[in-house]
Amino acid sequence: MNTNAHPAIGYGRNIDDPLQLSPRQLHLVLAPHRAQRQMMTVLTARLALTGRVRLVDAGNCFDGYGLARQLRQQTSYWQAALERVSVARAFTCYQVETLLTESVSDFSPVLVLNLLDTFYDENVRLPERLRLLDVSLAELRRLCRVASVAVSASFPTRDQPGELLEVLTGVAGQVWSFEEPRPAEPLRLF
């Protein structure tokens, strides 16, 4: 009922193509917030059809209702599928590190939403944030050995340090990047 049509171009993919997760890879989805959110919702729905999914919401952006609608479109057992999705939220970069450190290694896929959001908080010194990010990524690599792991993140704004994203891309195995198209003035019919 609620569709967000969102133009996005990049590396020959468009937003509706299903993201395929390979085993033992740390996948990274780089996109503006809304696109990121939608793609991860679609991915979660697809995974929940056949098994448990663990979500780490690191950007306070879990779209519960969007997920329910997606599932309802795909299966009549949408409620059971919804119950297979577990969510844990982290509101500070310290909590992200704690959550990942405490996550048990098992076979169910792990999706981390908007990983870098809390790491852009200026109230924590940058060296400390980089340290926490390093630990978090190490934990993600640990989880990766047994389960599929996908992380979404957005591009830093002008005021935000680029190092954080660099560290993340350095560690990611498979990267899908979606950029906002340049604001051109297309001809409009109406």
Added chain:
Amino acid sequence: MGRTLPSATQVFLQEQESFLRFRRALRRSDQKALDDLFAAAHKHLAAAAYASHALPFEVFLLSMLLEEHKQVLRMRYLLNPSDAAALEQLEQGDSTAYLDSLAAAVEAGNPASLPVPEEAETPASAPDPVGPEPQASAPNLIDFHG
């Protein structure tokens, strides 16, 4: 502070927005009627929130239906002014009295509550709280339960 999912009000506004194209293409008078439906659903946001339904729009639809039904109840009373007291309570948001009398009517076997088009009218031994039966041939919008 830890709020992740949109509030019932926010979900409501999002759903309303998602129907803007539909609304635009309606005639102006129909647009007003549609707005009334959404205003009706707006009255029950607290209950919708408490319901914690995974598909909130279903609860909004139920709320619209609820208000529609209250309109029907109101109109029934307009046909029978002697129930003015119960009508006033209805206006105040309390349909207890009406529902009680409706239950009593059902028990008394009044066919007006359960229209079965082919059935002949039973003899009026019990009082008819809903009002005189309209012509059987004319479309019976008031007693129509669908």
Added chain:
Amino acid sequence: MAELKGWLLDLFADTQSGIVLWLIGEDGQRHRLTQDFPITFYAAGEPVRLRHLWRFLQSQPVKVELKRTERRDIFLPKPVDVLEARVTQTAAQPYLFQRVAREFPELPYYDADLPITTRHAAIYNTFPLVHCQIEADERGVVQALKVLDTPWELDPPPPPLRLLAIEPDVDPAHAAPTALYVRSMSVSYRFSLQHPRPLLINLRAILERQDPDVLMTAWGDTWLLPYLIDLADQWHISLPLNREPGREVIRKDERSYQAYGQVIYRGKQVHLFGRWHIDGCNAMLFHEYGLEGVYELARVTALAGQTVARVSPGSGISAMQMVTALRLGIMVPWHKQQAERPKSALEMMQADQGGLVYQPLIGLHRDVAEVDFISMYPSIMRHFNISPETVADPNTMGRDQYARLERVSELGLWIDQETSGLIPQTLAPLLDKRLELKLRLAELPAWDPRRQTYQAQATAHKWLLVTCFGYLGYKNARFGRIEAHEAVTAYGREMLLRAKEAAEDMGYTVLHMYVDGLWVKKKGLAEVKSFQPLLEEITTRTGLPIALDGIYRWVAFLPSRVDERVPVPNRYFGVFKDGSLKMRGIETRRHDTPAWVSNVQMEIMDTLVHASNVDDHSTYLPKILKSLRRALTKLRTGGVRVEDLLISQTLSRELSEYRTPSPAARAATQLAAVGKNLRPGQRVRFVYTLGEPGVLAWDLPQLPDLRSIDQERYRVLLFRAAAAILQPFGMQEQDLKTRVIANAMDVTFFSPVYLKS
């Protein structure tokens, strides 16, 4: 050995070792004492790293006593192995800890950065203004300390505080001050700022003679004290602002930060040693509870007076939790590490909600009772023992433990009922005192001088309690836990519904509900005592205290400003049986309403309150129309002061971040052009003017000219404000305008645009 009795005024780390205490003696003297006060903090983590930390600490120049031990972390079921570091030199601990944290950033630390007053309170039960008995030796070193009262007493004998007030003659943000007023109980002076030397000499003399305990200022943080300090420097005349010799005052920078979903601005600060500096213009919520409120907050939170006056209530609650934790032997984490336990998506939908907020029936209602739970969320926390450590997951417990648990109805959460939680233990005495105070206030006659003090204290308590719930879910709260926060709202929804059911079972109609309150009516019931059975039934079903806020003669629920069909949960006003008015969400209460408009609104309300028959327009409408016409005429003929036309709005972001500048942003730009730079979170005052840019900032060198005021804009505001109130009485905004114009003497004044709108 001297035995001193008095009140503790100030407590801070000494430059040498230990701490300094300033005591207001019962003998009328102010005594400076010192006390040994070692600071202990803890580190946990990998044993290898702790060994390295041990060696690191041993190599530091500061003397540290080290020990391995076990202590309690509230979030863990069993005590943790920790390294205990005891620093003898109080003042050295913060810097030492900074170095430790930099060298070993990954270790969890506890009790590392706590206020000194908090630590002292945990050990000795002290708090600012505590009445105590001290044994000190000839050098003034404390040998024994015993407290003689607690923060929870209602009428402790008040300390004989000496106050001195200093304020400039005008708001420095608005114009350059030319004089200072200095006042105490006994003296009052005015000094010209044009003559700095006599000013400084006199001020020094007054400070020495009066020797105040509390220095009250206006703009002391942001202008006055920095100005005086600089002046004293320039003229080489020392100003003994500190009572403590040999110290500089503490100066803190201004900052803007995000918290609780808003941008908050904190001005520069000046803190003194040995006495309190309170700046009435920079103190948090000062207009709500004044100096008495500050005293009460200091007592109850054990935070220094100068601190508690400036920090948000959240910091106050946090400090209270820390004291309780320390006393219970629970370590206070340095950083909030605890993260949420995973929930299913369905559980998230049930848990992630606030209180129930209904849509009221728009319009006027008669003989309505407002019934409110008393401090609902804190009461829930206490009654149901909700605390970060009591929220349990039965999956991690043995079956034999299940008996201790109580299930939170709709959430997959269980609360351990057996051990009293940290939060309930922290809140219990505060809730009890609040209740006692309310009862006392209800009994006191209106003329009793104690009313003002009790009122201020009650307001201070209210703010603390209102904040503690939000603080439970706050991401940075040391003892915060989102599951506990969610359990509280779940209980809140459940209890409100039970209250509704109780009312409906007893034949009441429920007109409106809002988180912790209901508006009910029942035919024939209009006396306070008739509602007693309802209150009792609700308390029986919920276990929570509930009270009758009042019975309205009439109450009007207003619709949304945007769509008249749509009700709004928190916009109403009404008159209680005793004639007093209550209103929420109306223009008068909003900052961005000019005084000229809110004055008229109050006049209209007043007319309505005194109307003999609210159903008959003729009993009140003529008077209201007159009020409106009078206000409009004054505006038109230049009879309204510019000050009364000021709009006050907050700047929500940096000026450069505005895509289309709001009126506040445009006014702030004008101020920036004359060197007055405002930060996000600060308020901008301005008037609406004709032409571009449509606003003129207040606080500019030139005052706005009345002739440049955009009168049309203000008329719109006035009619909107009036219509908001009169709408439930059957008066539409258009009707109102027509009637106001109809009998106006000068019809030609009202522009055609206005007439047809």
